[in-house]
Amino acid sequence: MGHGDRLLTQYWVGDPVPMTQNRRKVTHYYIIKRRNREYFSFFMKFFVPLHPNLAIIKMKHILKATLAVMSLTAMTACDNNKFKVEGQIENAGDSVLYFENVGLEGINVVDSVKLSSDGSFSFSSAAPEAPEFYRLRIWDQIINVSIDSTETVIVKAKYPQMATEYEVSGSDNSQMIKELALKQIRLHQQAMAIQQNQSLGVDQANDSILGLINSYKNDVKNNYIFKEPYKAYSYFALFQTLGQWLIFNPRSNKDDIKVFAAVATSWDTYYPHSERGQNLHNIAIEGMKNQRIVESEQGGLTVDASKVTEAGVLDIELQDNHGQTRHLTDLKGKVVLLDFHIFALKDSPARILQMRELYNKFHGQGFEIYQVSLDSDEHFWKQQTEALPWVSVRDADGVDSQRLMMYNVQTVPDFFLIDRGNNLVKRGAQIKDLEVEIRKLL
Numbered sequence: 001m002g003h004g005d006r007l008l009t010q011y012w013v014g015d016p017v018p019m020t021q022n023r024r025k026v027t028h029y030y031i032i033k034r035r036n037r038e039y040f041s042f043f044m045k046f047f048v049p050l051h052p053n054l055a056i057i058k059m060k061h062i063l064k065a066t067l068a069v070m071s072l073t074a075m076t077a078c079d080n081n082k083f084k085v086e087g088q089i090e091n092a093g094d095s096v097l098y099f100e101n102v103g104l105e106g107i108n109v110v111d112s113v114k115l116s117s118d119g120s121f122s123f124s125s126a127a128p129e130a131p132e133f134y135r136l137r138i139w140d141q142i143i144n145v146s147i148d149s150t151e152t153v154i155v156k157a158k159y160p161q162m163a164t165e166y167e168v169s170g171s172d173n174s175q176m177i178k179e180l181a182l183k184q185i186r187l188h189q190q191a192m193a194i195q196q197n198q199s200l201g202v203d204q205a206n207d208s209i210l211g212l213i214n215s216y217k218n219d220v221k222n223n224y225i226f227k228e229p230y231k232a233y234s235y236f237a238l239f240q241t242l243g244q245w246l247i248f249n250p251r252s253n254k255d256d257i258k259v260f261a262a263v264a265t266s267w268d269t270y271y272p273h274s275e276r277g278q279n280l281h282n283i284a285i286e287g288m289k290n291q292r293i294v295e296s297e298q299g300g301l302t303v304d305a306s307k308v309t310e311a312g313v314l315d316i317e318l319q320d321n322h323g324q325t326r327h328l329t330d331l332k333g334k335v336v337l338l339d340f341h342i343f344a345l346k347d348s349p350a351r352i353l354q355m356r357e358l359y360n361k362f363h364g365q366g367f368e369i370y371q372v373s374l375d376s377d378e379h380f381w382k383q384q385t386e387a388l389p390w391v392s393v394r395d396a397d398g399v400d401s402q403r404l405m406m407y408n409v410q411t412v413p414d415f416f417l418i419d420r421g422n423n424l425v426k427r428g429a430q431i432k433d434l435e436v437e438i439r440k441l442l
Contacts, residue, residue, distance in 0.1 A: 083147045085134065086122035087155035089162060093117040095138050102133040102144070104279055110134070119159075130267075130274035131173070131232035138162065144181060145174040146232035176233035180224065184240050184247075187216050191242060217247060221259055229266035229408050235276065238263060250287030257287040261314050261406040269408070269427045284314065313338075313424045314406050316372065318393035321385045326370070326393055329422055334368040335441040336418040340409050342374050343384040351413060352388070358438065359390055365442045366420070374398045374412060417441065 089097060092115050099111045111123050127150045136143040136155060141162045145153050153174055157166030164185060168174045194200065194208045225234045238260060240247045250257040261284040267277035316328040316338075328338065339355070342348065359369055369390035375381040376398050385392040395401045399412065407416065415428045419441050431437050 080150060081127050082124045083127050083150050084122060084124045084152040085136070085145060085147075085155065086152065087120070087157070089115060089119040089121065089136075089138065090156075090158045092119050092138060092159035092162075095159065097121055098137045099123040100135050100137060102135055104275060107135075130271035130276060131235065133232070133236065136162075143168075144177050144236065145171060146177060146236065147171070148173065148232065173232040176224070176231070177236050180220065180233060180237050180240065183216070183220070184242075187212060187242060213242065213247060217256075220247075225259055226262060226405065229263045230270040234263050235267070235280070238280075250283055251290055254291050257284055257291065258402050258406050260284040260287065262408050265314070265406065265424070266408040268424050269430060272426070272430075281314075288315070313418050313422050316370070316393070316403055318372065318395060321382050321388075321392045321394070326391050328370050328418075331368050331370060331391070331418075332422040333420055334366050335362075335420055335438060337367070337369045337438075338407075338416040338418055339369060339371040339413065340374065340404065340407075340415065341371055341413045343381060344375055344377070345413070348384075355390075358434065361435075362438055362442065363389070367438060367442065372403065374401065374404075 085099065089095075095115050097113050097115055098109055101108045101110050110125055113121050113123075115121060128147060132147050134145050134147060136145070136157075138159060141160060143155060143157060143162060143166055145155070145168065147153070148171075151170055153171045154169045155166060156168075164182065166178070168178055190212055191209050194205050194212070197205065200208065220237050220240075224237050228234060238248050248256045248259050250260045260280055264277060264280035264284050267274060267280060271277050313328065317325060320326045328336070337355075337358070341351070343352075355369060355371075359367070371385075371388075371390060371392050373381050373385070373392065373394040375384075375394065378394060378396070381394050395403055397403075403409075404412075407414075417425045417427075417431070417434075417437055419425050425441065426437060
């Protein structure tokens with residue numbers, strides 16, 4: 001963009017758990033109060049009472065009855081493994097409504113229907129294992145929805161303003177996505193108004209638009225993404241645009257890398273091995289790589305991009321209790337317990353004793369601990385860690401640390417398991433027996 005150009009020329013919208021099972025509960029320092037997710041399982045049993053007269057029933061009748069039950073069960077199971085998106089689009093008779101999947105590789109049409117005069121529609125498809133994104137579209141009017149499992153999402157709208165005048169129910173994530181979409185539209189409108197205000201000079205217009213963007217980012221970041229980073233709507237928020245620019249751009253903004261990293265780490269916890277979660281990690285890591293190159297070039301140095309290490313875990317670089325800089329990623333080849341800890345907590349001694357037992361048992365097999373202290377008193381921390389055999393580093397920012405945000409740590413202590421390839425495998429909330437999980441990785 002040359003000097004004197006306007007900033008924008010085109011727009012479009014598109015309970016914490018103890019470290020091991022059956023051990024004394026550890027006091028936690030709560031950073032952000034998080035709603036715990038609950039999971040329920042339902043089981044159905046078919047019960048047929050036995051009676052002596054059943055012996056006279058011919059075998060073929062038993063076989064028919066059995067096949068009928070099996071067929072009914074199969075149809076029910078098949079139906080239960082699908083989600084539905086249904087509803088009504090008013091004033092859209094004879095229009096073609098497309099149901100599209102917004103995938104990592106692009107947008108694909110799943111189904112379509114020519115609407116009748118009442119505008120009713122119903123689409124269904126196989127339930128995803130992790131949150132997935134779809135959209136309803138008539139020409140350039142789009143409604144975005146997310147699907148978590150087998151829910152039924154109901155959408156009611158009016159054409160041709162269906163992108164803004166619609167109601168959605170049956171999906172909390174889709175309701176939040178609507179909120180974010182409407183916010184994005186308002187941002188676009190405000191930016192356009194500034195763009196068209198001829199009384200403003202180029203610099204004034206650009207500064208005003210940048211102010212709008214920063215205000216929008218702070219709102220979305222604090223009130224949506226960091227509030228529940230594991231939700232589908234938080235993922236959706238990461239990829240909102242203004243014109244041709246990403247609002248959160250980890251390739252050029254260091255703080256935006258932390259936003260992507262927070263969602264990536266949270267998705268690792270709730271949706272392990274999902275393609276979208278891995279994609280977020282790759283984006284965050286690429287952004288970190290670019291930032292290192294930029295910072296090195298600004299310092300008069302040049303770095304070969306191919307030599308910047310990429311890993312499946314977000315690096316932590318801090319000084320240990322001996323004054324040496326220690327990188328988390330330098331421990332590649334070992335199974336690592338990444339631990340966030342505060343030694344000033346009442347139950348710290350008991351927890352450190354547990355960690356000593358783990359270290360003594362598994363260190364000889366390739367196990368290491370990378371412990372990040374969040375204590376404010378550096379002298380106290382050095383005293384507490386002087387005799388500890390593992391990697392002990394301290395984050396001077398304490399509970400306000402950006403590293404907690406990157407790893408979505410909401411209570412302290414908290415911990416993660418990392419495999420020999422530098423891949424984050426599980427966090428504490430997912431682990432019932434820590435020793436068993438460590439043995440699996442060794």
